[in-house]
Amino acid sequence: MSSPQAVFDTLYAAYGPQHWWPATTDYEIIAGAVLTQNTAWRNVERALANLRARDLLAPAAVMAVSEAELADALRPAGYYNVKAGRLRNLTAALIEDGGVSGWRQWSTASLRRRLLGVRGVGAETADCILLYVLDRPVFVVDAYTRRILARLNLARGDESYDVLAHWFLQGLPAQPDVYNEYHALLVRLGSGACRPRPRCPVCPLADLCPTGRCHGGGVVVAERQ
Numbered sequence: 001m002s003s004p005q006a007v008f009d010t011l012y013a014a015y016g017p018q019h020w021w022p023a024t025t026d027y028e029i030i031a032g033a034v035l036t037q038n039t040a041w042r043n044v045e046r047a048l049a050n051l052r053a054r055d056l057l058a059p060a061a062v063m064a065v066s067e068a069e070l071a072d073a074l075r076p077a078g079y080y081n082v083k084a085g086r087l088r089n090l091t092a093a094l095i096e097d098g099g100v101s102g103w104r105q106w107s108t109a110s111l112r113r114r115l116l117g118v119r120g121v122g123a124e125t126a127d128c129i130l131l132y133v134l135d136r137p138v139f140v141v142d143a144y145t146r147r148i149l150a151r152l153n154l155a156r157g158d159e160s161y162d163v164l165a166h167w168f169l170q171g172l173p174a175q176p177d178v179y180n181e182y183h184a185l186l187v188r189l190g191s192g193a194c195r196p197r198p199r200c201p202v203c204p205l206a207d208l209c210p211t212g213r214c215h216g217g218g219v220v221v222a223e224r225q
């Protein structure tokens, strides 16, 4: 059975550093963490570009604009009315807590509880913010992570978020930079080789993967960018 470290080492050797999170400001990461739910990243990028073009990629601006106008800017990300409400809720909490510098004063456990208490914020969004904005040692689990672990026969795929996160945390050094890189590598794999219809012959994990061996894997041709 593969270990978290073995999966990481194999992916990193094949793909190299991913330089995440793809954003230039903390607030852009926060907005992206809300928008990325249930949609492809290219759609998030289009919504973020709309926010940028309308000077809405800042907390005060998001709170000042009407929710209808905010939702219109978020349209490419899907569920745009829901996501507009969630982004406003999270932004209100951010402002109330004194911004990112205020959040830096919180312990990881306290801030995670705080974020999960914001209406519409789930574990994946909270952990993206903790890891990619605040450099805290949490592991981000998303739909790609579930699919990949299930195909590797390391999980059923329907376990709770915290159970899947624990599988990674117990097998890795408690280093945010490792968790940062690992999640990015899983996104690369899940959006590349390990799609809903897997492309196992070009997957770096093929030799570790029982599903891959059934789908013509074992010939490892890394997909370098």
Ligand code: SF4
Residues within 6 Å of the ligand: 148, 151, 152, 193, 194, 195, 198, 199, 200, 203, 204, 205, 206, 207, 209, 210, 211, 212, 213, 215, 217
């Ligand atoms: S070998 Fe196939 S099923 Fe296994 S992780 Fe790679 S792409 Fe997914």
